[in-house]
Amino acid sequence: MDVIHVLTSSKNYPVYLGSDILENLKDHLTGYSKLWIVTNTDLKERHLDTITNHLPNIETHIYIAPNGEKAKTFEIYQDCISFGMNHGMDRHSVVLAFGGGAIGDLAGFVAASYMRGIAFIQIPTTILAHDSAVGGKVGINHPLGKNMVGAFKQPELVIYDTQFLATLSIREKRSGFAEIIKHAFISDPQFLQELMNETKSLEDLAAIPLQKFLKKGIETKANIVKQDETENDIRAYLNFGHTLGHALEAAAGFGELTHGEAVMMGIVYALNLSKQIYPFAFPYESFISWLEGLGYRWKIPANCTFESILEWMVRDKKSVGNEPVFVLLQDIGRPIRQKVNQELLRKTLLDLQDKKKE
Template sequence: MIEQVVKTSLKTYPIYIGEGATGRLPDFIRKTQSSLTKILIITDEIVGELYLSSVLQSLTDFQVEYVKVPCGEKAKTFEVYYECQTAALNYKLDRHSLILALGGGAVGDLAGFVAATYMRGIPFIQIPTTILAHDSAVGGKVAINHPAGKNMIGAFYQPEAVIYDTNFLVSLPQHEKRSGFAEVIKHALIQDLAFYRWLQDHISSLHNINEGDLVRCLARGMEIKSAIVGEDEKETGVRAYLNFGHTLGHAIEAEMGYGKMTHGEAVLIGMLFALQLSKKYAGFEVETDSLYEWIQELGYQTTIPEGLSYDRLIERMKNDKKSVGQRIRMVLLKEIGSPHLYEIAEEDILLELKNF
């Protein structure tokens, strides 16, 4: 079991990573929620079938209700958000109640936003069940989507804890493994050259990654994100670097329709595009042939999906949360571990998309 601590200006909370980590849940709740009235578990239809019963069994000493929501990005809608708020009211949750987010990144984003806004904020705990959620569960960004953009309606709201039981990862399909591992690659590229090299040397397939290597990947990724969040909780500075690859990635997701391509796979394409721009605008000189070969071996798509309009993608990128006054700002790398924000002209983005 690995234990880490996230320290922000407003809250300090623990992360537990490892096999059987959910065994820590009952004692943690007793110690930290002394006036607890009720627990509401928000999970999705697939995770609920697989793991809800075991979590409920561990919480028999508490009064627990649950809600099952659609899988993936279909959970992050106004309608589902409203349904969860209605359920919380019907179950008579109060300000001493607790929400548990049992699922991947979408469930964590939704449940966190429900917690942040129910009665102006009640505590919640992240219980991730995907590799992708090693990124989304840490840092307190909670949100739902709008047709005009991903994660446009949300808040900064930190959990009480992140309890990351790697037993939940065994059932992940390959596309979800690729989605989550893309964020591991992102953390390495923006922060840690040695970790990036270690990944290339040790992870040659996502089909048979061993437990020790997986925990090391997750722990280092969460450690990198925790440090950045601790320095810049509300994304006024360096936290924007965590969006490396997301400007185009989010645009691809939105333009295809949420859920048609996984978040991480879209972001991976966005990172490759950002590296192309980094060579032109940021002086990035690291060869990327080995990166392309490696990620293709891991099963990633490396080109923009066919049929997407470059003009429409640019319009989506202009609505990115880093943009100011409809001017596209992107995270580029001067070198591995050295990210910076650059404003790129719309016509230059269009040219680079055509050459990508």
């Protein structure tokens, strides 16, 4: 088991990473009045018994949210808050976020706002959540933008049991692995090279050193969050690929594209912008070939007009003065925030657009 320590200005906490490590959970739940599990329909069928078998003898209530981004709506948020009130959750209760990124976002926001804040613990079950479970960003979507309503709320701890990753679909694996690739781009060319050399397929996770990659991704994020917990500066680097990615998610309708699918298109877009503004040596064709070998679609959907995508990008949280701000690369491992000329944005989007009719 690996232990990664996350140090922030508001709270320090451990991330436990390994297989079959849920037995550690019980020791961290003493002293709470009630347990409030927030999970989704898929996890209820697949793994709920696994976690309930590792709970102490404390009154427990389980809220089942819809799968995916459908959990991150005002309606579900209100329903979850009402669930807590109806079951007598108090300020000494703890929320257990048992699921992927969307469940962690919802449950964390519930914990941040219920009675002005109660404790919560992240128990991620996806590759994607290696990113979202760490760092304290929680929230829900608004019809006009992704993650526009939320808070910064650090968990008490993260227990990341990799046994749950074995049941992920190939689409979920690709979605999560996109965030690992993002962490490599913004942190370390050697990390990126290791990913490309050692990952030839995502079908069989046992065939790749996944825990090593997850640990490096979490350490990358923890190092940034330590310096900038509330995204006043360099934490924005973690949004590499996300300016376009969030716009594509919103334009398609939340849940139609997975987060990682959209972010991968955004990474390729940001990489192309970067190479035009900060020319640097990078084996672009080899990288694209590697992505295609892993099954990624990296071309921007043909039905996305530049005008509609720009409208979503302007609403991005990094925007300044109604102009989108991108995280670009001066080189691999050297991210920078940058406003980009609108004509270059348009030209690059059209160049990367899938010309096939959808």
